Amino acid sequence: MQAQDDLQTRWWNLEAKLVERFGKKPDLETILFLIGIQELGDIRAKYSKEQKQDLMHVAVCTLLAQSGYFELEAVDKDGWPHFKQLKSMPTMDLMQQDNFLKDHVLLYFERHDLHTDTEIG
DSSP states (O other): OHHHHHHHHHHHHHHHHHHHHHHSOOOHHOOOOOOHHHHOOOEEEEEEHHHHHHHHHHHHHHHHHHSSEEEEEEOTTTSEEEEEEEOOOOOOHHHHHHHHHHHHHHHHHHHOOSSSSSOOO
């Protein structure tokens, strides 16, 4: 249970930093959306529902690429990254999936020095 407690503590610390930055606590979907925007590098006032889903997909692929599940295959003419799956995901229940993603989000923020007081986006 120690690893779970450490993950939760690190997650709460990230949430606190994001609250400082944005003024409210984001959920995991919102964080995925922000990572997707960061990776796309195209900040707009509005995104369509489909674009929001695509941004979250980009985020998940980017996050899981850190562990070798995906790799960037190409970037299309509009600047959208496309990924290739390299290996199957392990079988997990919903809580394990949530923690797996959170762990990868934390790693992403650490690798990009976004866990400090630097700006996101």
